[in-house]
Amino acid sequence: MEEQKEMKLKVDKTIWKDMFRYLKDFKKDFLILGSFMIGLAAMDIGFPLLTRYAIDNFVAKGDYEGLTRVGILYALLALSLGGIVFLFIRRAGKIEMNIVYKIRKDAFEKLQRLSFSYYDKNAVGWMIARTTSDATKISETVAWGVVDLVWGGTMMLGISIVMLLINWQLALITLLTVPVLALVSVFFEKKMLVSYRNVRKINSKITGLFNDGIVGAKTTKTLVREELNIEEFQEVTTDMKKTSVRAATLSAGYLPMTLFISAVGTVLTLFMGSNLLMDGFLTYGTLVLFITYARQFFDPILELARIYTEMIGAQAAAERVMGLLHEKEEIVDDLVVQKEDYGKIHGDVTFEKVSFYYKEGEYILKDFNLTVKAGETIALVGETGSGKSTLVNLACRFYEPSEGRILIDGEDYQHRPQSWLHSNIGYVLQAPHLFSGTIRENIRYGKLEATEEEIIEAAKVVHAHDFIMKLEKGYDTEVGEGGGMLSTGEKQLVSFARAIIGKPRLFFLDEATSSIDTESEAKIQKAIEEVLTNRTSFIVAHRLSTIKNADRILVIDQGEILEEGTHEELLKNRGHYYELYTNQFVEEAGKEVLQGKVG
Incomplete structure (x- = not known):
């Protein structure tokens, strides 16, 4: 069975390039979605700058008129932000549903055209899982992953540029945590990938057992196999539970680790920024700006870490779906032959x-x-x-x-x-x-x-x-x-x-x-x-x-x-x-x- 083929134990860029090449029909949708996310990120970056401006120019001076103008601008930005959020959620949801539709349609068409030998080699449960759970997993990861990837990338790039322009020394303190997070990601990568692949494999087995249990219900009863089948199903589902818990534990360990690193980065920013403030090299507004940016900077990092985990979980599904879609048909008509009309068969x-x-x-x-x-x-x-x-x-x-x-x-x-x-x-x-x-x-x-x-x-x-x-x-x-x-x-x-x-x-x-x-x-x-x-x-x-x-x-x-x-x-x-x-x-x-x- 194809399921038993050897797979690479790392995030495979080729698989994802292949997947996005397959989804080229959604290029326009992704570009529109990306523009929404860039606009959203720009607004998220703009709020702290507005806060810094208000603190340094109006709060210290007690200028309520100036604060009122800033408040109105805040409200307008918030309304715009809400509108963009509505549009991007609607667009992302549409992309997700269209991806599921495309994968299931193409997979079903492929299964209709494949030769009998393919059905001899692959179990029914395996094929059903490709068009159901795997298709759903891929669509969720791709649609919402693009949202968070574009938003997170824009946020990190924009925040980095603004911080470096304002105070490069303090900016470097915040940015030093990035390579640490990269090392942590590499450590968890292989373990999570193996675990999630195992989860997908066992899920296919469970689908097959359900199919056999329903289709073969009469045979089961006439052979008095009920208890044996229940034991077999419990054994597989127990294995599924253990494997899923193992995968969830790895994910649970990965995210708190990134949270801890981000917290350390924020504390370092606060400590160094306070020293610069007391030495007169920093304003109160700028310190608030850097602390806010430190938190904002780590939010997209955490999102990217989550996306990374999701991609690892979805890669096994992507491998299997693309494997099905790329499966070669053993019996294929010549294009010239297809166009000819050969009439009725006589019967020799x-x-x-x-x-x-x-x-x-x-x-x-x-x-x-x-x-x-x-x-x-x-x-x-x-x-x-x-x-x-x-x-x-x-x-x-x-x-x-x-x-x-x-x-x-x-x-x-x-x-x-x-x-x-x-x-x-x-x-x-x-x-x-x-x-x-x-x-x-x-x-x-x-x-x-x-x-x-x-x-x-x-x-x-x-x-x-x-x-x-x-x-x-x-x-x-x-x-x-x-x-x-x-x-x-x-x-x-x-x-x-x-x-x-x-x-x-x-x-x-x-x-x-x-x-x-x-x-x-x-x-x-x-x-x-x-x-x-x-x-x-x-x-x-x-x-x-x-x-x-x-x-x-x-x-x-x-x-x-x-x-x-x-x-x-x-x-x-x-x-x-x-x-x-x-x-x-x-x-x-x-x-x-x-x-x-x-x-």
Whole structure:
């Protein structure tokens, strides 16, 4: 998993440059926000100067008229300050929400385009965390970090210039604390970065456990895994608690340290300034100015220290989000290919010396050859791991051959856009997945322009119409998340209707009847016979009784064809297929006898 890759144990400027380059669309917003913060900092610097002017020119002389003018100016500045604060908070909030939106939109789009291999390598919880907690962490840090960074930088620069111009000796006393703070930051940097990365990793695990616990609730109960799952979850959350406390402790130690250093700087400024005042080198107004500036100078330092801590915490999130966004798509269409219109597929499929491996050298298929004519039905049988589903995935171009090529209508499908092939495919999985929404919305999921007549026709073909009409709301029935409001058989029938509504030329059934009841299987079997007519079809079969009418049955073992022929031919040969069929027949007959006795 990507999560386990080695990471640098320091603040990585490259990551943040990459992140801000990614956020270049917000350049105008950041410039406006920056101008607000510069104006705010200028006003914050101006207040002490106004105080110094009032003390030295009006307080000492008891000039109430002058103090009144200064008071009015103070009030006007305060009103302006309030207006700027309102504008910058509004702008920063807008930037934060837009960043979250952009990251989530781009991450979702990326996940939609990534090849199947990416989903094989990464857990669901890991992917969900990238678009939720990580996106939020980054947006908060970037939006409000820029606010404090520009304000803090402007404050420190402006205060430094003013202090140096007024009294450079006293200014140096205040500025001497900066390198001390830098050394403290370096000390805490690596420790905090490691801790926050660990927090993000464990958070992804927790998200995954929640997902597994909800999706697999029935399995958990049937296997009596509740207590074991609770123990596992408590173990991970306890680890999360300890790691979070460790990270919080480091942050808690860092900020008080900077507070102490800033307090020392203020005391030194007061002590040295008082000596200069008593020696006649400083006015009361200037001493108040320097003490105020000493506090103001350390406020942005503390803010920058906080930003630094936030950046360390957010860097782990930024690494993972940018890692996802930069993930290369293994199957990419050529730009020239995308622009061509290749028309409808006829249905000829050819595997030409196809080899495939997930890890180099560990072949699932080796020099595999197969020619399927348009309209022919091919059934694939064999033990688990024999390569049946791999053949289907390659034919669908969910994966591409490591060696050799696959031809559709005589043309290498890598010279055609993926959409050309996929729009001509009907695919039904062993574990049917329905999307939240109504039955109608699920059936027309791949053909949004489908008419009501087409939806009903598709449902009737697969014998789903009758059960749908028995539901209170018919086609407007909500299926629930993942189709949880319907039975497995009903979900399979709906997914079957969804697959055929687009009238595909190629049809793939991957153990589509293995997880449903006998009654539903009988309905689907009737539908299969009607649907597969004049369509090129591949059936991965668990129940061999469902493939009797296939034009050819291929017995696959370790990526090779052991036997090939019709159902009758293979039974006559009394080979591997005969053995599989008779064993399954005896097993199913035994189940029926047992069920009869129980009944």
